[in-house]
Amino acid sequence: DAGVIQSPRHEVTEMGQEVTLRCKPISGHNSLFWYRQTMMRGLELLIYFNNNVPIDDSGMPEDRFSAKMPNASFSTLKIQPSEPRDSAVYFCASKLALGDEQYFGPGTRLTVT
Amino acid sequence: SQQGEEDPQALSIQEGENATMNCSYKTSINNLQWYRQNSGRGLVHLILIRSNEREKHSGRLRVTLDTSKKSSSLLITASRAADTASYFCATDAGGNNRLAFGKGNQVVVIP
Numbered sequence: 001d002a003g004v005i006q007s008p009r010h011e012v013t014e015m016g017q018e019v020t021l022r023c024k025p026i027s028g029h030n031s032l033f034w035y036r037q038t039m040m041r042g043l044e045l046l047i048y049f050n051n052n053v054p055i056d057d058s059g060m061p062e063d064r065f066s067a068k069m070p071n072a073s074f075s076t077l078k079i080q081p082s083e084p085r086d087s088a089v090y091f092c093a094s095k096l097a098l099g100d101e102q103y104f105g106p107g108t109r110l111t112v113t
Numbered sequence: 114s115q116q117g118e119e120d121p122q123a124l125s126i127q128e129g130e131n132a133t134m135n136c137s138y139k140t141s142i143n144n145l146q147w148y149r150q151n152s153g154r155g156l157v158h159l160i161l162i163r164s165n166e167r168e169k170h171s172g173r174l175r176v177t178l179d180t181s182k183k184s185s186s187l188l189i190t191a192s193r194a195a196d197t198a199s200y201f202c203a204t205d206a207g208g209n210n211r212l213a214f215g216k217g218n219q220v221v222v223i224p
Contacts, residue, residue, distance in 0.1 A: 042214065045211055050210060093156075104148075104157070105155050
């Protein structure tokens with residue numbers, strides 16, 4: 001298996017633009033997580049899905065952030081409009097069952113100027 | 114919500130030495146996990162220890178868990194330059210399928 005796949009790996013955009021981050025979880029995994037990592041705040045859970053259904057989005061910072069999981073093999077995290085303070089590395093992770101370890105993708109480094 | 118907190122925050126050691134880092138948390142857990150993150154990469158799962166376990170080994174890694182003190186330690190024996198990374202502990206309280214990560218512990222192994 002190729003592991004969790006994220007695209008793009010790097011994104012540079014201007015303030016106000018829409019940004020869409022993509023994630024393909026490991027095949028057969030039924031939970032998917034979106035995290036944000038910054039030096040100041042560390043690793044923050046934004047939202048997670050079980051069987052494609054959003055379970056907890058309490059970590060989503062604002063209404064500018066939205067996430068979808070239309071099927072078991074694809075998820076998106078969208079920021080609209082983007083702001084400089086959204087600059088961070090965004091990770092997607094998946095796991096197979098309750099209590100098992102999470103498998104992280106390589107991350108998307110987002111820079112909003 | 115509970116949050117793992119690693120201590121010390123940064124550690125610099127010579128190759129071949131052992132590296133020990135600690136993690137404390139606040140509430141009851143089902144398991145505690147340690148992850149490694151190399152610069153510019155995603156986190157990689159290292160080891161999971163369940164609440165009814167006290168010690169676990171995996172290669173050069175040794176993890177202990179003391180639920181009475183709500184703390185865990187990760188020992189890396191005979192460190193190598195390739196062990197240079199950030200190490201995170203994460204707690205699973207169970208029931209809600211999420212992990213609470215600590216802020217990470219930067220380890221530098223000098224060749």
